[in-house]
Amino acid sequence: MTIQKKPAAEPLLAWYDRHHRDLPWRISPAMAKRGVKPDPYHIWLSEVMLQQTTVAAVKAYFAKFVGQWPTVADLAAAPSEDVMVAWAGLGYYARARNLKKCAEAVAFEHGGRFPETEEGLKSLPGIGDYTSAAVAAIAFNRNAAVMDGNVERVISRLYAIDAPLPGSKPAMKARVAAMTPDDRPGDFAQAMMDLGATICTPKRPACALCPFNDVCMALESDDPERFPVKAAKKEKPVRLGAAFIAVDTDGHLLLRRRPESGLLGGMTEVPTTAWTSRVDGETGVEAAPFAAGWQACGTVTHVFTHFELRLGVYRAQVSRGDVGAVHGFWAPVTNLDGEALPTAMKKAIAAAIPTAFSTPKG
Template sequence: MRDHDSDTQPLSQTLLEWYDQHARSLPWRVSPADRAAGIWPDPYRIWLSEVMLQQTTVAAVKDYFHRFTTRWPTVADLATAPDADVMGEWAGLGYYARARNLLKCARVVASDHCGVFPDTYDGLIALPGIGPYTAAAISAIAFDRQETVLDGNVERVMARLYDIHTPLPAAKSELKTKAAALTSAARPGDHAQAVMDLGATICTPRNPACGICPWRSPCAARLAGTAAELPKKTPKKPKPTRLGYIYLARSKDGNWLLEQRPDKGLLGGMLGWPGSDWNDAPQPAPPFEAEWQDLGAEVRHTFTHFHLILQVMLAELPDDYIPNASQLVMPRHDFKPSDLPTVMRKAFELWKGR
């Protein structure tokens, strides 16, 4: 009987046969049938989808992807887009540094690479905002390079297939080695997408559908009865809670006072309401002297590393108010709540519903 590692080719072939029948239909994906017919994926669409999908679900990304590719069909189109337009379209996806890096990357591809994405891992990882995972995913999916793509779905599948109990993130190297050994040399792009699809649709975090899994027979965790508890993860520290003030000021004509946040840091470069620092004991920092009224409702929002509670303050914006360099008075006809990041939009919704 062959050991588990020596059986990688049949495992890969079994997975690809399953993928040929059950591949998800995604707006950025070239189906396995089309790929077999010689149709190549658009690297721009693969790159855009991978950046959007970082720490975000497929369901949440689809509408954003459609809007972006309709408005900016090519990387050259995106490269010439105003920053504010791109940030506005991104609002709600979160992790706004990704949007800033998206623009930086598009502009480098347009200016330094004549609008053509590099077709190797090394070329891709040299671009702004592209890390090891994204470089591997683009080079495999868009260019059929034999790179190992390791996202959360692949980590879960590998941990179960080989019954690996080392907790994440310490297990990443071992899981990547296992995934690399399985990667098909003939169809690496399809293989990468197949493992991700397997994790997203069959080998799910809870209640995996082991009965219909193409790797059911060789799965060591299924045989050991440990699939449901894998992958193991190092316990996370409790998130701290930060506090702050947020100031909504509107003129008699319905115009709003907004503030552009610094490029670096949370919500970098985004438009939002003026506010205080976010810390354990924030000091009030109104944008101008006025009789500020407490809305009586708090904005609660959770970021990756902390919970945030904002006290919402209201005042009328003076007609003669002169905004400072980081502020602007937005005419009511131009104001679109959808352009605000989620935490700022929550404050607007509280004001609207008061």
């Protein structure tokens, strides 16, 4: 039995300096050398967007938000509606609602500055264990143990942790805390995440290129892909429903706002039946917002995190004066990009009005 050498921060930081990734919210080593500090607003915004979301998907949204709202004060002053429209398509819409609340708290209760401690940050809406540590470390150079999915994978492999997630999380966080250096804690956190994203990947990790390949117990065990061990996941149920695309004689589409909480909370939708109320083979037309010449336009499928949705889509040309009072509002079909439409709704609208969006999802 060989003595396991202890993983240390220095080799990782050296690797990080050689493989810096140029991301819009990140300060390059050259800039850092000149004393440029990261903008806490940028770090916070990017970290919230990056929650369960890929770097590739975040880049365009980050640019849009910073362009539209250059400071946290600007975001705090923005109409919530505008924030939801800007966030549409990125998913997990509670993040957008909490983003706005957090900006307001920072602007109006903290004098426009983010708290610099984990504890202070974590008290804000939408900031939990991960984001509070990440912002404290990256934006404020605080020694905080930053653990996301990447770090979990790296740590579970370094120490060949057999206990399944999420139960093993506290033990893994203790390992991270022990490794985090007082010098450059933010760079260490980003280095761990970069390592997980580019080298210590879920499948086929590039162990030959890893700065930890001399101390990794998973590599020594010859099956690094086995880690991290996770609890088995359950299957996704299917929910059925029907969506109704009503267009008036002036080319306006009937939309309505979803409740503020829950699935797609605060986002815009077309009228639909309750999801699961429709049995396959039924039209669902009896649940239309009003009687009209509803024509079937096929079915769209959208996969959410915990269920699959199949919506039968129906279209009708209506005269607004004939349908009476409806629960909702009418928006020009030519300006749907100005609405907070989640992807599932864009799919349904596109099935009925193929020209509504430049791409299927807008």
